[in-house]
Amino acid sequence: MGREVAESCVDTMLMEMVAMYSARFYANKPELAARRIEAIGYQVGHQLSERYTMERPRFSDHLEAIKFICKDFWSEVFKKQIDNLKTNHRGTFVLQDNKFRWLSRVSIDPSSEKETEDPSTPGESKAAQAVSMYLYFPCGIIRGVLSNLGIPCAVSADISSLPTCSFVIRVKA
């Protein structure tokens, strides 16, 4: 009984959300905008986890829950699975998506790339900074899903090589 929506609507809404929060609601305060967007993602993840864990038996441990996110959850939300999962078996997991769907249409301005050859800037290019605002929402979603499954954690994203995107999950002990 599901109703369908064009994916371009989802893309537009995500872009607008980042634009609104960065430029209008919390202009000049990117940390607050990021925190707010991540909180929205948290609530969405919370609700999505209820829906997507409905048919499944309970998870026996943290690894099972992370595997659920990599396979079932990622296919439901992003129509593909996570390409690579790494863990240090001490509560840190790295989920690598080689073509993150929500960043697939982001273009990198080649002129700004040349400017970042300047050694005085501490590494982070302007393009990476702009793109990182779009990653707070998926990080929030992952955090929402895990905390609803009883695993408190902190999630951050790493975009050293677009379009590959890595999400780092640190489970709080």
Next chain:
Amino acid sequence: MIVCVAVVGHQNNPLYIQSFTDADDALKLHHIVHCSLDVIEERVNNPKRSGTTLNEAFLGLLYPTVNYKVYGYLTNTKVKFILVTTDLDVRDTDVRSFFRKFHAAYVDAVSNPFHVPGKKITSRTFAQTVSNIVGSYGLN
């Protein structure tokens, strides 16, 4: 006949309690629901080797009292559904299908953006759907 259904959150906070009979004391039913939470904790922490699978959502008959039978269901997100019924012979398939429909209604209620997780479910649609599920219980 189902006399009471309840949804309890993962910190054992009540999210929804509805009784379907005026005959019995609502407080007594609340008390029964509360006691059954202990049974669920026990079942989850000490899984029986024989019989029930470790990770199934449907917990089955929790404990029979004098007049009632209490059934439990635990979701992946540690939300518990309790069903109190006065039927003497209850079919397992009926209860399972009841919980399945109840779970679907619960997911819809929680997906409401105005619902605050952890607070009581105030959706009238949810109440209506639950009444319909209870009404159609056991008729198939």
